[in-house]
Amino acid sequence: MMESSPTQGIIGYICGSDGLDSSGLSSSAAVGLAYLLALENANNLTISPTDNIEYDRLIENGYLGLRNGILDQSAILLSSYGCLLHMNCKTKDFKLIRPLDMGNSLKSEKQKEYQILLAFSGLKQALTNNPGYNHRVAECQEAAKILLNASGNSHMEPLLCNVEQEAYKAHKSQLEPNLAKRAEHYFSENMRVLQGLEAWASGRLEDFGKLIAASGRSSIVNYECGAEPLVQLYEILLRAPxxxxxxxxGAGFRGCCLAFVEVEYAAKAAEFVRTEYMKVQPELAAQINPKTAVMICEPGDCAHII
Known part of the structure; x- marks a missing residue:
């Protein structure tokens, strides 16, 4: 952790959000880390990414009152272009995984290239003003407490990451319906992560995309987040070419959806989403800046001082 306190302040100017603040793009983590990096640079301080991840978590947990973990901050500070970041939020271990170069092994079959499509629903609300996020965290902890007690591990911190898969299967019937759904989302998401790592590493990017879609469906059915406009946008994206x-x-309670789209269809998909979303949510769609309604994005490197 930081051994000396900053003595030099900064005068900062934030740009780039262009109406996408509080829209589910991890903006609180992004701006918190930007402040930290700028202050450290102004004071000639060298702070490790892992320490900055913890500092930003303290900002969000303590100052903002949001009961989130370290995934957003880790993605911002530890990612690398062209790689998938595999992060264990319990141990804080991580590794970067590159997809298999299919060009050499399947020369007769052209490997598809993908981009990221970002679509904004028009819903904007700071997570600190929405009790849903913190309530889901509390539900997960309650489910963990019941499962740990049932498996003879009541001494452990009530977190689902402390519950073994076998214990979950053996005792999940003791959970009331809502808690059972939250636990099912957690454990099924863990399985999708493992399957996604394998699909990405072997170059099966279409299978990787299907797992993203399954994750989205579980967020709706089991974690029960996402207002109607966000769910509609998700369904439209899945139908897009x-x-x-x-x-x-982000947290899934407001804001944006993202999609994995083939490069050659990206522009058509973006136009399809604009048109179809206007049909189901004309008032919200009319309020969105046309430049940020649907955007075709490229992955980048981690946050750093330019």
Whole structure:
């Protein structure tokens, strides 16, 4: 952790959000880390990414009152272009995984290239003003407490990551319906992560996209987040040409959906989403800046001082 306190302040100017603040793009983590990196640079401090991840978690947990973990911050500070970041939020271990270069092994079959499609629902509300996020965290902890007690591990911290898969299967019948759904989302999501790592590493990006879609469906059915406009946007994305997977972005209680789309269909998919969303949510769609309603994005490197 930081051994000396900053003595030099900064005068900052934030740009780039263009109406997408509080829209489910991890903006609180992004701006918190931007402040930290800028202050550290101004004071000639060298702070490790892992320490900055923890500092930003403290900002969000302590100052903002949001009971989130470290996934957003880790993605922002540890990612690398062209790689998938595999993060264990319990141990904080991570590794970067590159997809298999299919060009050499399947020369007769052209490997599809994908981009990220980002679609904004028009719903904007800071998570600190929405009790749903913190309530889901509390439900997960309650489910963990019941499962740990049932498996003879009541001494452990009530977190689902402390519950073994076998214990979950053996005692999940003791959970009331809502808690059972939250636990099912957690354990099925863990399985999708493992399957996704394998699909990505072996170059099966279409299968990777299908797992993204399954994650999105579980967020709706089991975690029960996402207002009607966001769910409609998710469904539209799955019907868009060239899209092989979509899900909510960020916490999933407002804002954006993202999709995995084939490069050659990206422009058509974007236009399809604009048109179809206007049909189901004309008032919300009319309020969105046309430049940020649907955007075709490229992955980038981690956050850093330019």
């Amino acid at each position: 060239g899209v092989c997977g979509a899900r909510f972005s």
